[in-house]
Amino acid sequence: MSPLRPYYTVLPIVPAVKAIFDGTSVLTGKDGRTLYDQSGYGRPEGEGIRLAPQEALYLLHRQKLDVPGYTFDSLLAEYADQRNFLRSFLVYRDLRERGYVVQTGPHDFRVFRRGEKPGTGESLYLVRVLSERDPVRFTKLIEEVVTSRNMRKQYVLAVVDDEEELTYYEIKLQKLADASVHAPPIAKAESVLVGRSAMIRVPLQSDLERAGFGKRLDDERLMLAPVELLYLMDCGVLKAKRDGAFISTADYFAYASESDPELAAKEKVYAELRRHDFTPRTGYKFGHHFRVYCGKNVHSDLLVHAIEKEAVMPISVVSRSVRMAHSVKKKMLFGCVHTTGIQFVEFARIKL
Template identity: 55%
Template sequence: MKARIEDNKVLLGSEGYALYEQSGFGRPQKDGLRLSPVEALYLVYRGRIEIPGFDFDSLLVRFSEDAHMIRSFLVYRDIRERGYVVQTGPHDFRVFKRGEKPGKGESQYMVRVLSERDLIDFAVVQNEVKTTLNMRKQHVLAVVDDEFEITYYEVKIQKLPSLEVTPDPKPAVGILSSISVIITADADLGYDQAFYGKRLDEARIVLATVEATYLMEQGLVTIHLGEEILTPDGYCTLIRDSDPELDKKIAVYRHLRTLQYIPKTGYKFGHHFRVYSGRKIHSEMLVQAIDKGETLPMNSISRSVRMAHSVKKKMLFAGIHDEGIVFIEFARIKL
């Protein structure tokens, strides 16, 4: 079956309709079938069509003005050879359920193709996931590494439900030791039950900086500096130089506590927080705070997902936006 190139489009005559009817290739037109560059590459690669003057290598060069093309081809080929019908758009690809095709079924995945070195803008990801969700599909990233291996990630927006309200601890008085806050609190004040801080002895608890800030904001911890009371903003000013990520961590910590989750430091796992739901023994989530406009390279996200998977936790990135905090989950999947 012979095709031709016109204005960077690959066209087949009416005989091409069979490719669409049988396997979902291309888009039918009045006088034949229009193929996307990646579809044409695949069909030439498999010897199912011919384009005079081009073999696979020269056709790949012809379409390589798109620096994305080799990655797109590799992902397209991989998904096709897993038994799925694939069409281009509205992101990079839409993938139909196995055994289904255009006009006779519905798509299951919307796929975005990335390099391991691409920067992830969480605002962009959030908008794409919302679009996919509105279409009742699953949003998938197909990440091609520098050795051209492909890893698939499902990306979801996680709406954390509010948990059962637990009582606040009773007010306590603290002292400042450098940037650390130590409160006087025996067991009756409820700080142990609410999982704040680390007990120094039966009478004292040492608070993490984000915990101290939050408790000061709630009016539960008071620190006297001479005749004045240290304000939460004043405390943050004192400690901000020691933690450049303080503001975004406090914003996410505050939000999680408002929902009745228990965030504790995630340092041992290489992230901002490990998060407990209620009074469960083991944390269920790792959470990384992402400031407005912040980006992360995909290979960094990959490390985070692998770490979370190895310790049987969900990996959430808490994006701080004008409308509030949005939790985005990344998880490896097999198509």
């Protein structure tokens, strides 16, 4: 009678690949080529492969690599002096654990589609790593997103918080489409300044109200916010009087800016939204400049915050903005004022 055989197959134990640490990166012999050929680790060099620090540490931690004279802890200590290395490694490890093949560059990482690797597939994401206290420099961010788009990749921010938790944000440069509903024409009129706002006498359901301007003071009077007044003055639809005399658009802008240093950016972004027949209203209750209606929906579709071209904003502020927008089922856009126009940047939290 033959002995019982196990119903499962016992896989042979694969010995760890031997490698050396040269003070900068880790280099394997020819047996390391299987790591590249099968799983996309490293880059070929000679008969072996050269591993980036994140790759070497990950393989050492998974006991797939043997670097004589070094443990995971001691090799990590060697790299720890490199700026932002630990959070970079944490993102690399997370992406690998999610089943992606990851290589360094051209930002921090490029990430391949699941099941694909260098030589046999294309990368899907370009990833930039930040900590929760890092600033977002919008000029640089837009440049990197444009580069990613030109390479037909998705640009992703990987943010590592102080408890080593990771959050991923997809960044898109949005080109606004025109609204499905067009604003009605507005008859020319005159208004009177009341502080920085303007008051105009119009009947209920006037063309201004139907176009989404102003807030009723009573049945006879409509109040216009500074950005609304500036837009209507610039369009030549409305004139405003102060102390009995008409005030120019430039003089009114200077006057209103005294109490609102963000007015320049807000006014430009507001005008751009109006050019697409969107209806921007104050977004104060949501912590942003505008809530924006894009069509027939009774609820606003977007939250938009206006910023100058060289704006720098902590990623923690962006995180709060995205979470707020998500909680009220809206998209979060930052309207960045450029010399060539307004660039709308969308932040959206994603799960890779």
